[in-house]
Amino acid sequence: MNSSGIHVSGSLRKRLAVTLIGGVTILTVLLFFVIRNYATQIAQQSQDSILRASVTSILDAATIRNGDVVLDIPYAAFSMLSTTTDDRIFYAIYQDDTVISGYENLDIPEASARAESRFRTITFMQVPVRQVTASRVLVGADLQTHVTATIAQTQDSLSGTLNRISRNAAIFGAGFFSLAVLLSAWVTSTTIGPLTRLADSVARRGPQDLSPVSKPVPSEMVPLVSSLNLLMARLDRSFKQSEDFIAEAAHRVRTPIATVRSHAEMTLQRVDKEENRQALRSMIRAIDETSRAAGQLLDHAMITFRANQLEFHDVDLVQIAQEIVLRLTPITEMKDVELRLDVDPSVKVSGDPILIQNVVRNLIDNALKYSPSESVIEIEVRGTPTPRLEVRDQGPGFLYDEIDTLTDRFTRGRNATGVIGSGLGLTIARDVAAAHGGKLTIGNNLAGGACVTFIF
């Protein structure tokens, strides 16, 4: 694409894929953290609820006997805290603000809401623990006191659970991610598909096919396709106009010129005065020049036009050469020149017959113009090694210092002085050869005379 001079800025497919996969990545990471966070909460809640049950059972066992707080902690209060990883347990019982049993340096949080269980995560004995604290008011005969129980438990089991959940969440996330990536790849290719198909169908068209795109396309592509159709319609129109113009022009120019020339000829017959006759002769010559130039110009225009949208047909070179030789017979007889055909039985090439005819005519025309009378012009057509058509004459041939420039537009040789011509014949031949993927070689025979070869 770059090679055809189009500026490329990124790729739709890549942009789509990157956006989709980027989105999926963000989603996956988000999902992972949401699951993890949620799991953390649930795991923490279940630890909290067991801790609360334990604290409650301890507080329930508190009574006042003989003015003393008596606390017969139930065995289950600690048993229920058993975990698979054997988490450590710390506890303390406070009466008002003094520790009456348990770990003395296990602090309790502010007594803002003594009746409620208070949860927090702290570091105790250099390890992180989850602590729950609850209080109860005991009323005895002559005593009213707050009893506070606090239990702290390490979180080995919790973090084990979390690691397990994280691992599962990671596996799940990876699965989700790869699935989503596959899906994005599929979505990308189906989205880009119609575009690729449109490009293909346009590229596959024949040169003459400028019909609008008729296959259904997705709605987003409608503006593109309608502009494309519009453009093609305009192109079609302008092609037709040029073709018409060339045909029309050829007709409109040639006829009046021919009329003028015949008038001039007739006048020449009637005029006797030598200087008038001289003037009329140069007039006729100028008319011939003009006519030739106009014809060649139109031919060249037509060739440039057709070469752009070349239509290939099977063409027999031999047949074309024979037809043209036949048509030229009157002229050759007048000039006493022999056209000698040396051809293979049949040489088939694929190309535009009108253009090829034009070339052959121009080459023979040159040979006739630039070689003397009573000479032989050889026309050779060969099928091997590659199809070729060669025209050789016995004239003076090309001037070597000019050969390279003679195929340029309107360029004529020094030997052409006094010969009618416009300098477009070889240009046409070269352009047609190039349009058919072949080439034109110009040179002289060893024995003298020009030799021009049209190779396919």
Next chain:
Amino acid sequence: MRYFYILICCLWLSVTSAEEWEEQKLFKGSSATQTLRLLSSTDTSVFAPVIEKFLLENPTLNIHYFVTSSATVYQRFRTSPDQFDVVISSAMDLQLKLVNDGFANQVEDLLHPDWAQWRQSLFGFTLEPASIVVNKAAFATLPKPQSRQQMIEILRTNPADFQGKIGTYDVRQSGLGYLFATQDARASESYWRLMEIMGSLDTRLYCCSGDMIEDLASGSIIIAYNVLGSYAMARADLADKIEVLHPSEFPNTMMRTALIAQETRLPQQAELFLRYLTSSRWSEPGQTETPLPSLRTASENTRRSIISLEPGLMIFLDRLKRRLFIREWESAVIQ
């Protein structure tokens, strides 16, 4: 916490003056370069075969073996945790508390049944049921109790025979006695009825199994409750004088447990010793044999009776709970 220390200090002040040990012995390896310090509640005579076998396998080590009561083991280790490498005790509750309070090292990759370890730090390596031991001669005419209920009935019907002739642990002094007593009390009310009857018959209280078994053999007492059967069996010389009975209704089986001190200077060697203990290799028949029953002796039945290594054990170490229990026990047994 401080109250707990004070309590224990008061209770065992008599036995805990600085460098006093019930027994201590240096076992020498044949090419020893380092010394592993073992703090234990197991009598040297009972444990020596285990150590000797280990030293045969690991001759580069010496083992310095310190023996004291299970409660003192706990207390000494807490006050100087850097003085010992391995701690072995019959008081599962105290050992569990040591681990809970961060005094033990974890041995991550030591495979041991879940019911016999806690936190990969505390490892049970023996199975020793609490039993009733009787004097054979004295029981020639009396029925032998197969359960606590039967014991209650026998004591009730023959008070004269048993007056002053019953022995049991003083739970205020013996860590193991306290463990057995609290587990009994947890399991059944009949424990308290038994204690009341034993109290009414002037039960004699002992700090340690050794003395109790001596007295049983001599006949100064004729029945002992909640003694370690393994200790009784260890006395082959007394085998014809005493008989070990296992109460059938709620047997309690204790595991002797070992832990590696968190501050040990020889963590690898300590781990080596722990692996040796838990492997039960020491119980294989050899020149000298220990009477300690290894975990290999566990049957489905004994498994159910094993006191489980769980945080619940720490409940009875609670100051308030202990005070309540001791008060109740005293009112029943001492009267």
